[in-house]
Amino acid sequence: MTLIFEKRLQRSRLAAALVPFLSLFLALIFGAVILIAFGVNPLQAYQVMLKGSLGSSYALSETLVKATPLMLTGLGVSIAFRMLFWNIGAEGQLAMGGIAATYVALFLSDQLPAPLILPLMFVAGVVAGALWGLIPAFLRAAVGVNEILTTLMMNYIAILLVEYLYLGPWRDPQGYGFPGTAPFPEVAWLPRLTGRVHAGLIFAVLAALLLWLVLTRTRWGYEIQVIGENPRAARYAGINIGRNILLVMLLSGGLAGMAGMAEVAGISRRLYHGLTVGYGYTAIIVAWLANLNPWGVLLVAFLMGALLVGGDQLQVALQLPAAVALVLQGAILFFMLGGSIFVNYRIRVIRGHRAGVMKAKGNE
């Protein structure tokens, strides 16, 4: 008897609907084993996670706080992935957006009329992220440099630049040695909706709507789709691939930069190490789990936010080491990503001597 994976002719809608739940269920069983090893009742632990992330209006707002940057960077990553441009530099683009917004808040806010400050920070953040994304796009379009390497490497540059700034020239002189810039003046604070949830969430929803409209209603979206499915056919149809790479990366980097601006202006209200905590990397997982669909990104980012917040609660309420929360998060992602194979493939069981035949066919 042999098991083989067979590609489905069409994506299974049933599997697409069921897989996330089954994967989550399996991950929870797996996590239970680990929790038991730590002497914790898994049901209690899961209850803590659920309550801590979704169980109260405060918990829900904290989940949205974490979900907001994931939504924006996830949208940015997904649009680049759609045309096979592997932008894994959302973290760096986010950092640059944060830096640019911080510059405006710290150094221009006393020279400009107050109502201009936030719009200017927004524009600065978006433009900085977009330009940071444009560099690898240009290198790829003009001379064919692999964007996976350049976008990744540029993350380190941007992250270290953030560190340099808040530890060095931009360090708060009145900060008692605490690493970080001075707090932003109040005119540079992004309005909050409830709890710590800020206007960045509105940006994210509008961005998803915009992206969805671009993808389904515009000629540009059609071009992105053709490039993503067959770049050679796109070139043959007269679509300028290099130009599209530049445009898409402006959009992708701009969204990540927007996330950075929203983080510094909406949450920390200054620049410090909490800006680059890996949202840009988690965004890659968000984009994949969402199947690169804008609305899917919003949903997955929300769930991912809940997972992050719930994991923190484990530490607080049950005094579990931080690593346990990470293991649980990892397990859930592992099962989710592993399970997604069933959307495009199905398992067939083959008995007897047909097995060898089919196996050979499968290997072909």
Add this chain to the structure above:
Amino acid sequence: MAIRSLQPERPPAQPPGPPCVVQVRGITKRFPGVLANDHIDLDVYSGEVLALLGENGAGKSTLMNILSGLYHPDEGQIILHGQPVHFRSPRDAINHGIGMVHQHFMLVETLTAAENILLGWRSAGFLLRPDQVRREVTELSERYGLRVDPDAYIWQLSVGEQQRVEILKLLYRGADILILDEPTAVLTPQESAELSATLRQMADEGKAVIFITHKLDEVMAFADRVTVLRAGKVVATLPTAEATKEELARLMVGREVLFRLDKRACQPGKVALSVENLEALNDKGLPALRGVSFEVCEGQVLGIAGVAGNGQRELAEVITGLRPATGGRVRVWGRDITNRSPREAIEAGISHIPGDRAGVGLAPNLPVAENLAMKAYRRPPLARGPLLNRQALLSFAQRLIEAFRIATPTLQTPARLLSGGNQQRVVLAREITAGRGVLIAVHPTRGLDVGATESVRRTLLEQRDQGAAILLISEDLEELLELSDSIAVLFEGRIMGILPTDEADMEVLGMMMAGESPGREAGI
């Protein structure tokens, strides 16, 4: 053990007592919704070349995939040298001496010919002995006239050479029953002739050769016997000496087939496409075009003949803006489009039916509708400023599907699920609809069955009669003679001569394709 066959239908054309090496009995294979093979009986004798003739979808490839161990039959059995056998895998089959060259080669591009031949071969052992392999491969290739440089990487080889590597792979593994799936679909007449000689020699040495085809000329030229399949059933088996093309065509299609299209006299108009001293490099950076010049007028078909790899692909790509020219000029109605983008070539009026349908002409995973819109989406009514009007796109696609009789379940069906003929109709419909006068058609009927070929050729001639200037690049000489008004022969990146079609015949063209000048000056 070989058993002397006493089959009554053994052909008289065979010398007395050739051993029947394979007996296929009652083979049936079902796929979801399709009965691909319906109780098929087939005998294969050693020392013969057997043609398996049938239209696309007749079940030829399925049957041979069963024989070579890739599929397992639902019913029936295979008797090899008198013993019933069950193959678990292609490796199992090759261990029994049966091997198959598939239509799509199964070679690793980044390995050399010798390495590919060795790849996956069990008795190759743990250590590679490159010198010995190279010697053995060279020996085999000389013996069968299968010229291949064992140290060349697969990506450097022409399609014809890659096929030789596939055949050598089987010979190296000791196959004595060789199956070739549409081997000439990718070959030029010359290469086909060479292949024919190779197959004949293998048969003379006592091997059995089966080749799948839907081309009647090949059956007549290559095979000792022919078995005709239609809709999963064997409709006839007969010696080729006793068959005629017309009879085989009727058996294969199930009705009478027209071999000649009615063609009106050419009425050339203004010069639409002119190419002057064009030069370009191939993918390896070597000169592929060395000063090509010709003109195509409105209402005229200029055929480009030539052995594959003499610059045809590069010519089409340079004209359509996909490849830079290193010298010379391309003009469309006098407008210079040399080294402009593909987009500008399209806007100058050039349509293009690419040689690689699935790789270039289509986005296989996208719906039929999106594929049909690939050229029209920039203009109204599909485009509304930067927006795309979905409704207009769908009705545009619907109109093309009806006008060009594209058989597709829905507008949303991914293009890859269509048959080859219908995929080509999608490309054709799109290019003709978007077209504004100049059509570059590369191998427009390659891999299509008789019916689809007829319809594509008819469409091309209709376009000509409506005033289109058509550059037809093909390796099918019959097609060129049938459709073209003039034929140019490309050899090593140069035009050897341009002949009016009524002065061209297979022989003259064949000479020119081999690099000889036609001996008389001829222009358009």
